[in-house]
Amino acid sequence: MTVRYDVVALGNAIVDVIAQADDAFLTREGLVKGxxxxxxxxxxxxxxxxxxxxxETSGGSAGNTVAGVASLGGTAAxxxxxxxxxxxxxxxxxxxxxxxxxxxxxxxxxxxxxRSLINVTPDGERTMATFLxxxxxxxxxxxxxxxxxxxxxxxxxxxxFDPDGGRAAFAQAAEVARDAGVQVAMTxxxxxxxxxxxxxxxxxxxxxxxxxxxxxxxxxxLFPGASFxxxxxxxxxxxKIAAVTRGPxxxxxxSGAERVVVAADPVEKVVDTTGAGDQYAAGFLFGLAxxxxxxxxxxxxxxxxxxxxxxxxxxxxxxLKALAQFKGL
Amino acid sequence: MTVRYDVVALGNAIVDVIAQADDAFLTREGLVKGxxxxxxxxxxxxxxxxxxxxxETSGGSAGNTVAGVASLGGTAAxxxxxxxxxxxxxxxxxxxxxxxxxxxxxxxxxxxxxRSLINVTPDGERTMATFLxxxxxxxxxxxxxxxxxxxxxxxxxxxxFDPDGGRAAFAQAAEVARDAGVQVAMTxxxxxxxxxxxxxxxxxxxxxxxxxxxxxxxxxxLFPGASFxxxxxxxxxxxKIAAVTRGPxxxxxxSGAERVVVAADPVEKVVDTTGAGDQYAAGFLFGLAxxxxxxxxxxxxxxxxxxxxxxxxxxxxxxLKALAQFKGL
Numbered sequence: 110m111t112v113r114y115d116v117v118a119l120g121n122a123i124v125d126v127i128a129q130a131d132d133a134f135l136t137r138e139g140l141v142k143g144x145x146x147x148x149x150x151x152x153x154x155x156x157x158x159x160x161x162x163x164x165e166t167s168g169g170s171a172g173n174t175v176a177g178v179a180s181l182g183g184t185a186a187x188x189x190x191x192x193x194x195x196x197x198x199x200x201x202x203x204x205x206x207x208x209x210x211x212x213x214x215x216x217x218x219x220x221x222x223x224r225s226l227i228n229v230t231p232d233g234e235r236t237m238a239t240f241l242x243x244x245x246x247x248x249x250x251x252x253x254x255x256x257x258x259x260x261x262x263x264x265x266x267x268x269x270f271d272p273d274g275g276r277a278a279f280a281q282a283a284e285v286a287r288d289a290g291v292q293v294a295m296t297x298x299x300x301x302x303x304x305x306x307x308x309x310x311x312x313x314x315x316x317x318x319x320x321x322x323x324x325x326x327x328x329x330x331l332f333p334g335a336s337f338x339x340x341x342x343x344x345x346x347x348x349k350i351a352a353v354t355r356g357p358x359x360x361x362x363x364s365g366a367e368r369v370v371v372a373a374d375p376v377e378k379v380v381d382t383t384g385a386g387d388q389y390a391a392g393f394l395f396g397l398a399x400x401x402x403x404x405x406x407x408x409x410x411x412x413x414x415x416x417x418x419x420x421x422x423x424x425x426x427x428x429l430k431a432l433a434q435f436k437g438l
Numbered sequence: 439m440t441v442r443y444d445v446v447a448l449g450n451a452i453v454d455v456i457a458q459a460d461d462a463f464l465t466r467e468g469l470v471k472g473x474x475x476x477x478x479x480x481x482x483x484x485x486x487x488x489x490x491x492x493x494e495t496s497g498g499s500a501g502n503t504v505a506g507v508a509s510l511g512g513t514a515a516x517x518x519x520x521x522x523x524x525x526x527x528x529x530x531x532x533x534x535x536x537x538x539x540x541x542x543x544x545x546x547x548x549x550x551x552x553r554s555l556i557n558v559t560p561d562g563e564r565t566m567a568t569f570l571x572x573x574x575x576x577x578x579x580x581x582x583x584x585x586x587x588x589x590x591x592x593x594x595x596x597x598x599f600d601p602d603g604g605r606a607a608f609a610q611a612a613e614v615a616r617d618a619g620v621q622v623a624m625t626x627x628x629x630x631x632x633x634x635x636x637x638x639x640x641x642x643x644x645x646x647x648x649x650x651x652x653x654x655x656x657x658x659x660l661f662p663g664a665s666f667x668x669x670x671x672x673x674x675x676x677x678k679i680a681a682v683t684r685g686p687x688x689x690x691x692x693s694g695a696e697r698v699v700v701a702a703d704p705v706e707k708v709v710d711t712t713g714a715g716d717q718y719a720a721g722f723l724f725g726l727a728x729x730x731x732x733x734x735x736x737x738x739x740x741x742x743x744x745x746x747x748x749x750x751x752x753x754x755x756x757x758l759k760a761l762a763q764f765k766g767l
Contacts, residue, residue, distance in 0.1 A: 126528075128535075129755070162505070162532040164751060165494035176491070195524040195550070203491040206457075221524070421750075422493060426458070 113259040114210070115183040115398035119252070119282050120171025120266035121244040121275065122189030122213075123223040124196040127235075127383065127421055128163040130228035135236055140228065143326075145237040145299045147271060148226075153240035156226050165196070166422045167203035168225055169244075170298060171266040173384045173423045177391025177413050179207045182430035183398060186210035186256055188278070192243035196222040207424075213251050216243040233379035233418065241272060248274035249281035257285040261398045262320070264390070267298030270306040283317040292397075294320035296390055303330040311347070320350040320397065322390045328353050350397075352407065354389050356382075359411065362403050371407035374415030384423025388413035392429070409438055442588040443539065444512040444727035448581070448611050449500025449595035450573040450604065451518030451542075452552040453525040456564075456712065456750055457492040459557035464565055469557065472655075474566040474628045476600060477555075482569035485555050494525070495751045496532035497554055498573075499627060500595040502713045502752045506720025506742050508536045511759035512727060515539035515585055517607065521572035525551040536753075542580050545572040562708035562747065570601060577603035578610035586614040590727045591649070593719070596627030599635040612646040621726075623649035625719055632659040640676070649679040649726065651719045657682050679726075681736065683718050685711075688740065691732045700736035703744030713752025717742035721758070738767055 135142050138156060148156065167176075175185035187204055191197030193215040200222060204211035223244040228236045257263055263286040269275030286293045295318050297303050303310060310331070314321060321344060325337060332340040344351040345363030354360045355373075362369040392409030401409070412432060416425050464471050467485060477485065496505075504514035516533055520526030522544040529551060533540035552573040557565045586592055592615040598604030615622045624647050626632050632639060639660070643650060650673060654666060661669040673680040674692030683689045684702075691698040718739035725735030741761060745754050 157531060158534075160531075160535060162496065162535045162753065163528070165528060167491065199492070199494060202486060202489075205487075206489060206491045421755075424491065426750075 111259065112261055113184060114186045114261065116175060116178045116262050116264050116394050117186045117188070117256055117260035118171035118175045118264040118266070119188045119269060119278055120169050121223055121241060121268050122172060122191045122200055123169035123225045123239065123244060124200055125166050125168035125225050125227050125383065125423060126157065126163045127166065127227045127229060127381065128161040130161060130230060132230055135228060135230070140236045140238060142230065142236050143234050144301060145239060146301070148238045148240050150240055153224060153226065156238055160226060160228065164421055165199070166424070167200045168423045170268060170296065170387050171264055172204070173387035174264060174391045174394070175209045176207050176424040177388045177429060178395050179209050180425040180429040181391065181395040181409070181413070181433060183395045186260070188213055188251055188256070190216055190244050190247035190251065191222045192216045192219060194222055196224065197243065213247070216246045219243055219246055227383055229381045229383065229421070233382050235381060235383040245272040245274055247278055249277040252278050252281045252285070254285045257282050257291060258289040260291050262292045262294050262394055264394060265293065265295040267296050267302050267310070270302055270310065287317055292319045293317055294322070294394060296322040296386065297327040297331065300326040300330040303327050307331060314347050318348050320352070321348045322352050322386065322393070324354045324386055350403070352393055352410070354386060360389065360407050362407050364403060367403065369403045369407060371404055371411060374411045376415050376419055379418050381421045382418050384417045385414045387423060388417045388425065405438060409433060412436060412438060440588065441590055442513060443515045443590065445504060445507045445591050445593050445723050446515045446517070446585055446589035447500035447504045447593040447595070448517045448598060448607055449498050450552055450570060450597050451501060451520045451529055452498035452554045452568065452573060453529055454495050454497035454554050454556050454712065454752060455486065455492045456495065456556045456558060456710065457490040459490060459559055461559055464557060464559070469565045469567060471559065471565050472563050473630060474568060475630070477567045477569050479569055482553060482555065485567055489555060489557065493750055494528070495753070496529045497713070497752045499597060499625065499716050500593060501533070502716035503593060503720045503723070504538045505536050505753040506717045506758060507724050508538050509754040509758040510720065510724040510738070510742070510762060512724045515589070517542055517576070517580055517585070519545055519573050519576035519580065521545045521548060521551045523551055525553070526572065542576070545575045548572055548575055556712055558710045558712070558750070562711050564710060564712040574601040574603055576607055578606040581607050581610045581614070583614045586611050586620060587618040589620050591621045591623050591723055593723060594622065594624040596625050596631050596639065599631055599638065616646055621648045622646055623651070623723060625651040625715065626656040626660065629655040629659040632656050636660060643676050647677050649681070650677045651681050651715065651722070653683045653715055679732070681722055681739070683715060689718065689736050691736050693732060696732065698732045698736060700733055700740060703740045705744050705748055708747050710750045711747050713746045714743045716752060717746045717754065734767060738762060741765060741767060
């Protein structure tokens with residue numbers, strides 16, 4: 110099998126609904142700032158009803174990451190499920206428009222396309238409440254082994270640990286990748302996901318994962334009671350490469366005895382942090398797929414994250430390839 | 439009847455699909471830069487297929503204007519038709535979320551919600567191709583006379599001159615307004631609209647309109663062969679107030695013998711001019727409804743337009759009321 114894709118990613122296919130909110134709104138709606146919570150359709154309707162005027166845009170964590178990889182000039186494919194509805198058509202269009210291979214059949218006569226209701230506070234922090242809708246309908250049968258084998262890196266979204274079908278797809282992709290010698294990367298996605306699936310995630314990482322992405326709260330949730338440095342070291346001991354982001358404080362990359370600390374890119378004004386972690390992963394994975402050293406991988410990650418937090422929406426609005434050339438990366 | 443609304447607006451209820459494009463794309467797709475063209479569903483599908491990844495957001499010229507009025511702290515109602523689909527639900531949600539009265543029943547078992555495919559070039563200029571879909575289903579029966587009578591100003595979108603139902607709704611609203619002594623404002627909307635309906639528009643203005651908004655190309659299209667100053671004077675002779683915008687060069691307001699010239703607000707970077715004219719009208723109408731002198735009305739208009747061209751999307755992202763207070767308007 111010829112390698113055709115830098116990254117093949119699996120994730121929940123989601124359309125983002127982004128609106129402005131203040132902290133009082135989050136409190137009133139019982140939302141934990143900065144978190145991602147799962148909601149059912151009734152709650153999605155009532156929360157949406159209370160939200161401000163919004164912007165709709167294709168999202169989904171791994172979907173955002175492949176968008177970043179494509180913007181960097183890389184090749185990517187995506188596996189995730191939408192419904193046969195208007196928002197699903199928007200999601201599929203956007204994948205095609207950015208040049209990402211995406212052929213998963215939409216769900217017919219089932220739940221609507223997944224929506225993440227994202228409230229952005231004036232500090233740029235995003236709080237997400239996600240109705241998984243049709244994305245839950247993805248299962249192992251949607252994972253084409255040939256597609257996995259055609260990848261340099263398979264990238265898995267930790268959010269998939271929540272729905273049964275997603276977890277099955279996750280396991281199937283990892284197994285095919287391992288047998289084919291394809292690198293497996295994953296993101297822990299969210300501290301609450303880690304909390305819900307700690308044991309399963311740890312076992313899965315040890316068994317099948319080469320590269321793991323986490324932010325500070327996720328790595329701390331994975332090793333309760335440990336200090337940040339201890340948690341990073343513990344994570345680094347489980348995988349070949351652990352990349353831990355710390356928001357404006359940059360990131361720490363651990364690979365065996367190597368420990369690389371990279372500063373975040375300065376950002377004039379943080380408008381909306383949605384997609385920051387996804388874009389860090391995009392830059393890092395692109396670098397890794399192209400044989401860059403770890404510090405360059407991390408710098409590409411911070412560059413991509415820095416672009417996306419300067420505007421509303423979780424995907425790059427400028428060519429990251431041109432930006433990387435400009436920055437000499 | 440108690441006056442309950444500063445502005446009651448009629449327009450085509452449209453969801454915007456905003457994407458980045460270069461000039462070569464416009465040429466390839468046969469689009470005239472800066473214009474609004476009407477397209478059918480097949481063309482909408484093919485053009486969308488060729489477009490870049492997009493942002494979806496509620497739009498529609500008069501819809502954007504009432505959003506601006508509401509953001510300024512004014513009261514507004516909207517009359518326009520969406521379909522019973524996801525994008526229609528987004529449009530209706532956004533109206534409710536910004537506090538605009540909107541109760542028009544969605545179209546069931548008909549065309550989809552109208553979409554405007556907006557390609558934004560690096561100079562910030564927007565080029566629109568609009569599939570009118572369900573918005574065409576609006577007609578005079580959607581115009582509640584009680585709602586019109588409850589307005590200080592009825593605002594009509596020139597785009598409604600294209601569909602038959604819209605034109606009928608337009609005429610009905612103007613007639614009720616005239617009988618009730620409610621001021622009638624309208625925008626010419628687009629030079630091609632003016633070209634298609636020149637005679638009808640001139641007759642309608644002379645008969646029923648108090649306040650008219652136009653940009654430079656629209657006023658020139660209305661009076662072919664006239665210079666800009668001659669065209670402005672001719673327009674001013676037809677209505678009580680004519681407000682003509684000139685992009686970065688500001689605006690000229692003519693009212694009887696009075697002629698007010700106001701500069702545009704300086705904008706750091708023009709990102710997307712979509713909605714600039716709509717927001718100018720919002721600021722101006724809000725000022726007019728609150729008894730401000732013409733120069734303040736125009737300055738409120740430029741302030742609102744300046745906010746909206748600094749980001750993607752045709753509606754304000756900050757409170758225009760707070761902005762106006764900050765600017766002492």
